[in-house]
Amino acid sequence: MAIVARWVLFLLEEGYEIDNAIKLHLDDGDLQAVIKAAFESSTSMLSACELKDGWFNSAYAITLDNGNKVVLKVAPVNATSGVMRYERNMMKAEVEVLNLLKQTGRIPVPEVFHYDDSSSIIDGEFFIMEYLAGEPYNKVKETLSPLQREAIESELGRLNRLINEIKGEQFGYFALEEGQGKEWSNVFMAMVSGLLADAKDANVTLPAEAKDIMEAIERHRSSLEEVKEPCLVHWDLWDGNVFVDNGKITGLIDCERALWGDPLMEYYFRSLANCPTFVRSYGISEMTPSQKKRLMMYDLYLDLILHIECTYRQYSDQNHMNWAAQNLQQSWERFKSLAI
Template sequence: MESFTKTKLTTEQQNNLVGATFGSHVSINRSTELTGGYFNAAYDLLLSDGRAMILKIAPSDETDTLNYEQDIMSVEVTAMRLMKSKGTVPVPEVYAYDNSKEMISSEFFFMEKIVGQPYNEIKEELSLQQRISIEEELGRYSRLINEIPGERFGLFSASTLVKGNSWREVFKHLIINLLEDARRLKAEMPIPLENVEAEIISRLHVMDVVTEPRLIHWDLWDGNVFVREGRIVALIDWERALWGDPLMEYYFRYIENSEHFCRGYGNSFDSPNECARKKLYDLYIDLIYFIEYYSRKYDSQGHLKWARDNLLEGWKRFMN
C-alpha cells in the first residue's frame, strides 16, 4: 500500500547503495518494488554477480512517525541478528546495515531474500490440515521467541525513552505516547481521548503479574510469516520488537484467536487476569490501526473507514 512514510529510491540511487556496500564492480540487473508493506520502502534486487537480496529503507528523519516507531530500523536489524545468533527461529540474514545517512537521508539495510510466500497470500488455497500445521508451528516458534529474557521492560531499542522497571509503567507510557500522537497528528478520534486514557489506566493493575521481561515480536501477522511447501521458512519484520508480556503477540489478538496456534504455543491463556490483559492489548492495536493513518497518509479513504469502524467495535468489546 502507498504510505507517506515510504522513502522511494530511483534505480540510480539503489545502484549507488549497492556499489558502495558490495563494491563498484557490482550493480543491479533487476529491481522490483515490494508493495506489501505499510511503513518502510523495500526492493527485491537481482545483482550482477547473481545474488538476490532485499533492500529495505527506513523513513527519513523528517517523516512524522508515531512515537514508538523511533529508531525502528535499528530495532529490526538488532532483533534479527539476535535471533540469527540463537538459531532457534528462522529469520533472514542481514548482509549490511548503514545508519550513517551519508548516501541517502535514511537508514537502510540489505538482507537475504527468502524463497517462499507470505502466509496471508496463500492461506485460503491451503487445506485445513496444512493451515493447522503452519499455525501450530507458528505457536512453537512464538514460544521460543518469548522464552528469551530481557534485562528491562520497554521497546527493544536501547535509546528509547519507553522503558522502565515494571511492565505496568511501560505499558502506561506506550498508551500515553500513542494518545499524544493522536493529539499531535489531529486524528479525528471517534471516542474522546480523555475517556480512552481514563478507562485504560483504571485497568492497568492487571499488568502487575508480569514480572519478567520477555522478547516479543509483536507483529507476527500472516504477512510476516513466510511459508514454503507447508512449512514456515522465515519470520520477518522485527522492527516493533520489545521486551514485555508474551500476550502482546499478534496471534493472541481477537483478530486471529487460533486454537491451533495456542496448541503449538502450549497455552491458551484464558484465566481472568490473562483475558483482561489481552483486552488491553486488543484495544491498543485497534488504536494504532486508526491513529497511524494520520501519520502514514494512506492513499485510501476506505482504509480510514475500516480503521474507524474497527476501533469503535474494539471499544465496545473493551467496555463489555
C-alpha cells in the same frame, strides 16, 4: 462486526497495498549506489523489483550480477520526525533484533548483510538482508489444505514461543531505550499515553477523551502488574510476515516493532487472529481472567495505532480509514464495558 472483520481479512489475506506519503521510493541509480556501497564495488545490480506489500518501509528484491538475490529495506521519509512516537529508531532496532534471533540458531530469520544509517548514500537509513525462499503466508494460505495450514500455524506457535523465551532486563520498545522501565504496568500505560499524544499532535478524533481512555485502562492495572518478566515480543508476526515454501515456514521478517513485554501482545493472540492451533502449540490451554483482560487491552492498543497511523501515513484509501475508525470505536465499546 462482521463487516469490519471481512474488510480487515481482505486486507491481510490479499496483501493489499495502501498508498501513503511516507515511503521513500528509489530509482535504479539509487539502488545501484546502495549495492555498490554495501558490497564495496565488487558487486552490481542486474535487476530490481519493488515489494509493495509493506505499509511503512520501502523494500526491493534485487538480483546481483553474481546471481544471488537480496532484499533492500529503506526507512520512510522523515523517519525521526514524521512518524508516531513508537516508530522512531525502528530500523536500527530491526537489525539488532534480527541479529539477536539469528544468533539463537533456532529461529529462521534472514541474515543481515549490511546496515547504513549515515544517510550519505540515499536520504535515509537502509539495510540489506538475505532473500527468503517462498511466499508470505497470507498470499498462499487459501491455496493450502487444512492440514497444511494447521501444520504451519502449529510451527508458528512453537517459533513464537522461542522468541518469547528470550528475556530482557527492562520492559519497553526495543527501539526506545528511554521509554523502558522495570514495571510492565507503568511502561504499558506510558505506551498508551504516547499514542494519545500522537493523536493530539495530529488532531486525530478518538472515540473518547484521552483521560477517559487512560482511566479505563488504569482500572485494570492489577492485571498488568501480574507480568513480571520482560520477554522479547515480535508483535507484528501476522501472516504477511511469515514466509512459507512447500507447506513449511522458511523465515520470519519485520521485527522492527519488537519490544520487551508481555507475550500476550503477539499478533496471533489478537481477537482478529482467532487461531486455536497456534495457542495450543504455543502452550496455553486456557486463559485466566487477568490474561483475558490484558488481551482486550492489547487489542485496544493495536486498534488505536491502526486508526491514528492513518493520519501520519497520509493514506489515500478512504475505505481503510473508515474501517480503522469503526474498528477502534467497537474495540473501545468492548473494553470500556469490561468488568473490574
